[in-house]
Amino acid sequence: MPQTLKTKVLVVGGGPGGYVAAIRAGQLGLETVLVEADRLGGTCLIRGCIPSKALIHAAGLYAEMAQAADLGRFGIHLKSKPRLDFNETVEWKESVVDRLSNGVAGLLKRANVKVLSGWATFSDAKTCTVAGAEGPIEVTAEHVILATGSVPAELAALPFGGPVISSTEALSLSQVPKHLVVVGAGYIGLELGIAYAKLGSAVSIVELQDRILPLYDVKLVEPVRRWLDRHDVTLHLGAKALGHGGRALAIEAAAGERLALPADRILVTVGRRPNTMGWGLDATGLAMEGPFVKVDDRCATSTTNVWAIGDLVGEPMLAHKASAQGEMVAEIIAGARRRFDPVAIAAVCFTEPEIVSVGIGPDEAPGGVELVVGQFPFQANGRALSMDAGGDGGFVRVVARKSDHRILGIQAVGRHVSELSAQFATLMEMGAVLEDVAGIIHVHPTLSEAVHESALKALGHAIHI
Known part of the structure; x- marks a missing residue:
């Protein structure tokens, strides 16, 4: 007989949604x-998120040192090219992961949360058996929070295994592949493809649609496209992956011809699907909405006191959304009146250069709403120029309703712009108007001055352009 355990709250899944809850x-x-x-x-x-950003950081440093060896950079010259020990890079990346994972364990312990290591399988909506090293433990809870996350989506023609890898394996390779083919030009594929291009891989990208990053508008994506062109990353747009063999990927190109792309590794990044398999979803009797668990604006499922959060409940599949939902659900269980109704959730692509977007773009006006748009280039921003971040076509753009100047969207593309995402989200959440941003004294010299100038531009009196 398994051990038995009763608790007030059972959380299944220790990711950014589950552990925060x-x-x-x-x-x-x-x-x-x-x-x-x-x-x-x-x-x-x-x-x-974390290991990929560590790899991206290391790849950027390596690429800059390689450039300093070849051509010099800011008057810095190296006598020889840098030597990459990729195993050491991966070890450093893992040390970052270990430190943060151990930190989560410490936070849970401090909050008096009991952690069970093992696979949970539900027999009904409130009871699961955890199969772990200490033997099976049956857990019954008054409230259940499902936070099982998502897993990489496969292609029928390219099942994972051998040279065909997901983002998980791409972050733990033993060596940099000579030829890397990325199938899927969304943010995951481009982030990792760019990182490996900086590390020395010959990278090709295969995308079924006719452009990269199809969820973002063309102007935001163009600086990334130019970087790919300058660094000899080959794009096959409107192309279909057919299968692999003999260290090559067969594709059908846009014009209909068939090509064989050299490929030591084939990284498939065609999206993620909610992790609904293997833990007894059928036994819980929960209502579904397509592939996702159906929830209301409190993240309540169709079964009383069973909650679901994060990637399991739909787009956007973002860690910070899951964390916000987890915190909210815990407070609801404790008696608070809460609902999940953010004005907008910012998304970031850690490409080269980075992209941030929150709210609507200039071509997404709701019916009958007239927009005013202000855009300010980083080439006119002193901080950007002083750290060589002004020459890649980057900019900040603010989109506002013309009638009352209420900000409806903010976007940016450029080096280091991910650090502006919190300001963008704050302005949206607080219901800021253009005059609010124009009236805030922004520190000089910082990239954030471009936010100020974009608002001034929308009002018709930008200072520095």
Whole structure:
């Protein structure tokens, strides 16, 4: 017979949604158990957001040193090219992951959350059996928070295995592939493809649609497209991957011809799907909405006191959305009146250069709404120029309703612009108008001055252009 455990709150999944929900529940004095089959931190911390950004950072440093050896940079010259020990790079990346995962464990312990390591399988909506090293444990809870996340989507023609890898394996390779083919030109594929191009791979990108980053408008994407062109990353747009063999990927190109692309590794990044398999979803009797678990604006499912958050409940599949939902659900269980109704959720592509977008773009006006747009280039921003971030075509753009100047969207493309995302989201969430931004004294010299100038531009009196 398995051990039995009863608790107030059961959280299944230790990613940014689940562990935040568990910590907040513990802080609120709720008896809480968290179950995680892998390491604490989930996809984002262990095999996604954090390790990919570590790899991107290391790749950028290597590329800059290589340029200093070839041509010199800012008067800095190296006598020889840098030597890359990729195993050491991966070890450093793992040390960052380890530190953060251990930090999550410490936070859970401080919040008095009991952590069970093992795979949870539900027999009904409130009961699961956790299969772990210490034997099976049956857990029954008054409230269940499902935070099982998502997994990489496969292609029928390119199932994972051998040279065909997902983003998970791409972050733990033993060596930099000589030829890397990326199937899918969304943000995951481009982030990793650009990183490996900087590390020395010959990179080709295959995309079924006719442009890269199809969820973003052409002007935002153009600086990234130019970077790819300058660094000999080959694009096959409107192309279909057919299969692989003999260190090559067969594709059908846009014009209908068939090509064989050299490929030591084939990285498939065609999206992610909610992780609904293997943990007993059928036994819970939850209503579904397509592939996702159906929830209301409190993240409540169709079963009383069963909640679902994060990638499991739909787009956008972003870690910060999952964390916000997890915190909210814990507070609702504790008696608060909350609902998940953000004005907008910012998204970032850590490409070269980076892209940030929140709210609507200039071509997405709601019916009958007239827009005013202000755009300011980083080539006119002193901070950008002083760190060589002004020559890649980057800009900040603000989109506002013409009638009352209410900001409806803000976008940026350029080096380091991910750090502006919080200001963008704050302005949207606080209901700012153009005059609010124009009246804020922005620190000089910083990239944020471009936000100020974009608002001034929309008002018709930008100072520096």
